[in-house]
Amino acid sequence: MKVAFYRGRKRLFNRVASWWLRGSYSHVELVLGYDEAGQAICASSSMMDGGVRVKHMRLDLTHWDLVPVSGNVDAAWEWLRRHEGAGYDYLGLLGFVARAIGHSPKRFVCSEAVAEMLGMSDGWRFDPCSLHAALVWRET
Numbered sequence: 001m002k003v004a005f006y007r008g009r010k011r012l013f014n015r016v017a018s019w020w021l022r023g024s025y026s027h028v029e030l031v032l033g034y035d036e037a038g039q040a041i042c043a044s045s046s047m048m049d050g051g052v053r054v055k056h057m058r059l060d061l062t063h064w065d066l067v068p069v070s071g072n073v074d075a076a077w078e079w080l081r082r083h084e085g086a087g088y089d090y091l092g093l094l095g096f097v098a099r100a101i102g103h104s105p106k107r108f109v110c111s112e113a114v115a116e117m118l119g120m121s122d123g124w125r126f127d128p129c130s131l132h133a134a135l136v137w138r139e140t
Contacts, residue, residue: 001073002031003114004042005065005132023129024065029057030114031066032073043080043117045108051087052108054080067135069118076117083108092124 006014006027014026029042032054039056046053059066092103092112103112103124111131115123118135126134 001071001076001118002066002068003118003131003135004029004031004040004059005067005128007063007065010063018129023132025128025132028110028114028128028131029055029059030076030117031059032076043076043113044110045086045088045113046110047088047090052080052083052085052113054084065132067132067139069135069139071118075119079117083113089124 005025006029007018007024009018018024018026027044027046029040029044032041032043034040035056037056038058040059041054042057042059043052043054045051046055049055087104087107089104089107089109089112092107092109103109108116108123109127111126111128112123115126115131120126120134
């Protein structure tokens with residue numbers, strides 16, 4: 001499996017998020033495989049898509065960094081089966097600004113969903129930049 005980290009600057013949200021997080025990334029996807037057309041089969045939680053979902057995407061490497069990770073793809077699909085359609089965690093997004101705000105245990109931000117699909121505990125603690133740092137450290 002791979003984790004795809006978005007470093008694009010197309011939308012204002014992406015520019016503000018990566019600036020606030022003091023890193024390159026504003027979104028993250030778990031790449032579960034590739035379809036017949038060569039598109040990545042990605043899973044995450046997306047504000048634009050309303051929460052946890054699977055989406056076929058063409059990952060333009062000028063905007064995405066791919067990090068190979070060890071993990072159980074079947075466990076990731078099982079997590080998705082249990083959580084697909086769960087809403088986006090706006091409270092958790094505010095938690096990136098002030099951790100005391102907390103998060104919703106029934107909703108997910110992108111980095112939280114990906115961390116949990118990889119079997120990492122306390123996924124709500126991760127933003128895209130801290131998840132990148134943790135995965136790069138873990139996989140080296």
